[in-house]
Amino acid sequence: MTNAARTVHFKIYRYDPDQDAKPYMQDISVEIESTDRKLLDAMVKLKAQDDSISFRRSCREGVCGSDAMNINGKNGLACLTAMDSFPEGKPIVLRPLPGLPVIRDLIVDMTQFFKQYNSIKPYLINNDPPPERERLQSPEDREELDGLYECILCACCSTACPSFWWNPDKFVGPAGLLAAYRFIADTRDQATSDRLDDLEDPYRLFRCHTIMNCVDVCPKGLNPTKAIGKIKEMMVRRAV
Amino acid sequence: MKRLVVGAHYGLMDWLAQRVTGVLMAIYTVIIFAAMLGGATASREAWQAFMANGFIRFITFLFIISLCYHAWVGVRDIWMDYVNPAAMRVILHVLTLLALVGYAGWAVQIIWRL
Numbered sequence: 001m002t003n004a005a006r007t008v009h010f011k012i013y014r015y016d017p018d019q020d021a022k023p024y025m026q027d028i029s030v031e032i033e034s035t036d037r038k039l040l041d042a043m044v045k046l047k048a049q050d051d052s053i054s055f056r057r058s059c060r061e062g063v064c065g066s067d068a069m070n071i072n073g074k075n076g077l078a079c080l081t082a083m084d085s086f087p088e089g090k091p092i093v094l095r096p097l098p099g100l101p102v103i104r105d106l107i108v109d110m111t112q113f114f115k116q117y118n119s120i121k122p123y124l125i126n127n128d129p130p131p132e133r134e135r136l137q138s139p140e141d142r143e144e145l146d147g148l149y150e151c152i153l154c155a156c157c158s159t160a161c162p163s164f165w166w167n168p169d170k171f172v173g174p175a176g177l178l179a180a181y182r183f184i185a186d187t188r189d190q191a192t193s194d195r196l197d198d199l200e201d202p203y204r205l206f207r208c209h210t211i212m213n214c215v216d217v218c219p220k221g222l223n224p225t226k227a228i229g230k231i232k233e234m235m236v237r238r239a240v
Numbered sequence: 241m242k243r244l245v246v247g248a249h250y251g252l253m254d255w256l257a258q259r260v261t262g263v264l265m266a267i268y269t270v271i272i273f274a275a276m277l278g279g280a281t282a283s284r285e286a287w288q289a290f291m292a293n294g295f296i297r298f299i300t301f302l303f304i305i306s307l308c309y310h311a312w313v314g315v316r317d318i319w320m321d322y323v324n325p326a327a328m329r330v331i332l333h334v335l336t337l338l339a340l341v342g343y344a345g346w347a348v349q350i351i352w353r354l
């Protein structure tokens with residue numbers, strides 16, 4: 001395999017509140033090699049060329065969730081986006097996640113997002129004394145948590161959700177609701193009814209209009225809409 | 241005081257009602273289309289006879305109520321999504337309710353008169 005270098009063009013959202021009056025889009029190109037397989041690899045090269053370009057990243061393998069951004073108009077993780085998935089000859093357009101305040105360039109302030117996540121009490125509530133080894137579950141009960149616990153809190157989904165754009169302070173958002181269902185579905189958790197009470201609210205849960213942008217963008221292939229549907233279903237079963 | 245408050249603890253019944261009324265309206269639409277194909281609207285007399293039927297009046301009334309409830313939840317959702325100041329929302333909610341109740345009364349009057 002050759003290591004042939006090729007030039008890739010970018011259009012990057014730039015904003016440094018200390019220097020720039022307004023955000024602007026910067027055209028910039030970088031030489032990459034065939035070993036630079038993912039967008040993040042190319043961005044690391046870009047950063048070596050111009051170290052004022054700011055973005056978050058850490059694990060480079062879709063585990064930490066820090067390099068979520070808007071790539072050619074769609075939210076995703078730079079480290080999971082293959083360079084050869086981009087059409088040849090067109091610049092790659094990078095913007096920060098939509099709907100959150102920009103701190104600098106591609107770095108957004110995630111406070112609101114984590115506030116919503118914290119509001120659903122993302123931890124097991126069980127007042128029984130802990131057993132000597134662990135709280136057990138049947139394999140079937142455990143299976144219910146598949147597709148829920150894998151969330152890496154990258155915020156791709158919530159920042160693609162129009163309902164979250166309009167009411168980020170009141171609507172929990174897809175990521176938070178997926179996490180809420182993760183604990184509602186957990187047979188070891190004892191706060192199910194309180195959790196449902198907390199979500200039975202026109203804003204916290206019912207702002208979701210099943211637009212399904214969240215499902216479309218989740219880089220881990222999770223389905224927040226399905227989890228939201230299951231929460232609603234549980235509420236109905238509880239009420240009728 | 242400007243503390244953000246959530247936790248009105250309603251929404252499930254409205255959400256459910258919106259689904260149920262949606263299904264009712266879909267069924268009604270099918271019935272009306274079937275009746276139209278069957279010639280119920282061929283002449284004014286046929287139409288009048290059709291609407292004089294007790295069952296048709298019953299489901300037409302249900303349809304109007306469903307439509308208004310459905311519209312109430314849907315329009316209120318729009319206000320909740322896009323209108324931020326609470327005072328504005330109150331005004332819009334009240335106006336929406338008044339308009340829908342007015343329409344429902346008017347519609348009932350029309351069917352009763354037929």
Ligand code: SF4
Nearest residue numbers: 161208209211212214
């Ligand atoms: S399905 Fe619900 S949570 Fe997901 S993007 Fe749509 S409105 Fe948002």
Ligand code: SF4
Nearest residue numbers: 151152154155157218
């Ligand atoms: S559900 Fe998916 S998109 Fe949303 S925060 Fe979790 S991993 Fe990211």
Ligand code: FES
Nearest residue numbers: 059060062065079
């Ligand atoms: S760098 Fe960790 S998810 Fe992409």
